[in-house]
Amino acid sequence: MTLIIRNMVCDRCKRVVREELEKLGLVVDRVDLGEVDVANLPENVTLDDVRQTLQVNGFDLIDDKKHSLVEHMKVLLINEVQYLKGERLPTENYSAFLERKLGYEYSYLSGLFSAIEGQTLEKYIIALKIEKVKEWLRYDELTLSEIAWRLNYSSVQHLSNQFRQVTGLTPGQFRKATQVERRSLDRI
Known part of the structure; x- marks a missing residue:
């Protein structure tokens, strides 16, 4: 599953996003500027949980195709x-x-x-x-x-x-x- 994340524009951003998603229990396969590949969400984690964690750190989860x-x-x-x-x-x-x-x-x-x-x-x-x-x-x-x-x-x-x-x-x-x-x- 690929997550598109706004405001992830540097290596430090990539590190923070990886660390925060791993704290939620997600298995992070790849982190690139603006994108993160993760294994499927654990049963106890929702996209809203991911969105909130990212927002606290100044990032936005984008789920609209355009x-x-x-x-x-x-x-x-x-x-x-x-x-x-x-x-x-x-x-x-x-x-x-x-x-x-x-x-x-x-x-x-x-x-x-x-x-x-x-x-x-x-x-x-x-x-x-x-x-x-x-x-x-x-x-x-x-x-x-x-x-x-x-x-x-x-x-x-x-x-x-x-x-x-x-x-x-x-x-x-x-x-x-x-x-x-x-x-x-x-x-x-």
């Missing part, structure tokens, strides 16, 4: 942008990536995402990329050119313009600012 699909999209995109496997994002565009991974046409996925999340899929992807830019700017180990290259921006200017539109600051201003906070991935 919401599950949107959560799956978010997990795929977070994995793609935040946890770069190599030096650079793949050059495949996001629409083709999501169609290939999920087996639905992009227009359907995009419309569904907008209806459920209240923002376009494109704005969500931009927000993920900007959070990654903020992270790298805080580390101060990469130049803006290197960041633009790693995130497949066509130019430093394009990255800078998009960064300013989202944050209200230039990348240079952000780098110098001491009180600017980053958003957690589950709040994007």
Whole structure:
């Protein structure tokens, strides 16, 4: 049985979910971002028990197919942008990536995402990329050119313009600012 869980966006989240479900007596086979495979629920545990345990820890159990699909999209995109496997994002565009991974046409996925999340899929992807830019700017180990290259921006200017539109600051201003906070991935 696969459980779809909202707000599970990091390794620490995966550990907490595993520990809490095992405390309930569930046999956890696999934990991945946004998904957990468990053996069947023990007779003394209901889905409401699971839901309550997850909610206490800041997670939500999703049992609606459309919401599950949107959560799956978010997990795929977070994995793609935040946890770069190599030096650079793949050059495949996001629409083709999501169609290939999920087996639905992009227009359907995009419309569904907008209806459920209240923002376009494109704005969500931009927000993920900007959070990654903020992270790298805080580390101060990469130049803006290197960041633009790693995130497949066509130019430093394009990255800078998009960064300013989202944050209200230039990348240079952000780098110098001491009180600017980053958003957690589950709040994007």
